[in-house]
Amino acid sequence: MAAPRNLAGKVALITGASRGIGLAVAKALAREGAKLVITGRDQKALQAAERALKQALRGKRALAPRILSCTTDVREPKSVQALFADIKKDFPRLDILINNAGISHAMAEVERLPIQIWREVIETDLTGMFLVTQGALPLLRRGGTIVNNLSMAATHVFAGQSAYCAAKHGALGFTRTLREELRPRGIRVIALMPGATDTAIWNQFWPEAPRQRMLRPETVAQAILDALLLPPESTVEEITLMPTAGAL
Numbered sequence: 343m344a345a346p347r348n349l350a351g352k353v354a355l356i357t358g359a360s361r362g363i364g365l366a367v368a369k370a371l372a373r374e375g376a377k378l379v380i381t382g383r384d385q386k387a388l389q390a391a392e393r394a395l396k397q398a399l400r401g402k403r404a405l406a407p408r409i410l411s412c413t414t415d416v417r418e419p420k421s422v423q424a425l426f427a428d429i430k431k432d433f434p435r436l437d438i439l440i441n442n443a444g445i446s447h448a449m450a451e452v453e454r455l456p457i458q459i460w461r462e463v464i465e466t467d468l469t470g471m472f473l474v475t476q477g478a479l480p481l482l483r484r485g486g487t488i489v490n491n492l493s494m495a496a497t498h499v500f501a502g503q504s505a506y507c508a509a510k511h512g513a514l515g516f517t518r519t520l521r522e523e524l525r526p527r528g529i530r531v532i533a534l535m536p537g538a539t540d541t542a543i544w545n546q547f548w549p550e551a552p553r554q555r556m557l558r559p560e561t562v563a564q565a566i567l568d569a570l571l572l573p574p575e576s577t578v579e580e581i582t583l584m585p586t587a588g589a590l
């Protein structure tokens with residue numbers, strides 16, 4: 343007998359789902375029966391992710407996933423508007439929003455950090471989260487959940503990573519404010535703070551980092567899934583997930 347699907351019929355939007363943590367979350371949610379909207383800037387990478395998702399569920403006909411892939415740049419208001427126009431054509435509502443799209447930057451102390459890099463990181467990791475959340479709110483109902491993928495950099499600082507730390511600290515303030523605003527509407531808002539996770543983002547600032555000491559993206563996805571599956575009257579407001587080996 344097929345196992346019950348805990349997210350059957352739910353619609354989940356995952357930004358930055360073409361690889362890394364976002365793709366792992368998409369796989370975990372699809373396995374539970376969720377319908378997916380996945381985004382990223384690189385159309386080919388997004389198409390490859392869609393194929394990978396279908397491959398992961400191959401042979402499980404009951405789980406044939408419904409996937410809408412949208413090429414979106416979360417920094418651009420017009421691109422985000424186009425995303426929600428596409429979503430509304432296919433789905434009447436959203437149940438889950440995973441704000442995951444994010445970038446880091448090459449190590450550089452404040453004195454030498456180019457303004458263009460500062461802007462790119464703040465616009466992606468902070469303004470992008472605001473824009474996507476604002477677009478999603480009219481589609482979210484009581485019982486819905488927003489998960490904002492922050493980082494240890496939301497509460498800790500790392501020299502040479504000022505734009506990333508500033509964006510993630512700001513995103514934590516945004517997340518906590520949003521949670522208070524959405525309590526009366528019965529929408530859960532979760533701040534996810536993973537430690538080092540083995541994805542391509544490390545190539546942006548520390549390519550030789552010891553990958554064997556990191557979390558796997560699938561483990562982060564499992565933590566999100568566990569939070570999503572809590573009974574509706576309860577929530578876990580902040581998740582700090584660390585490698586057993588500790589911080590790098």
Ligand SMILES: NC(=O)c1ccc[n+]([C@@H]2O[C@H](COP(=O)([O-])OP(=O)(O)OC[C@H]3O[C@@H](n4cnc5c(N)ncnc54)[C@H](OP(=O)(O)O)[C@@H]3O)[C@@H](O)[C@H]2O)c1
Pocket residue numbers: 357358359360361362363364381382383384387414415416417442443444445466470491492493494535536537538539540541542543544
């Ligand atoms: N890996 C870690 O150690 C770690 C730890 C804590 C938190 N995080 C956070 O986890 C999230 C995912 O990171 P990851 O490690 O999985 O990195 P990743 O493998 O580099 O994936 C990043 C994803 O975000 C997308 N993206 C980047 N800029 C975008 C933009 N402007 N608009 C839309 N999509 C965009 C990328 O696709 P395109 O490039 O095609 O747009 C990709 O799908 C980030 O917010 C990161 O800060 C990571």
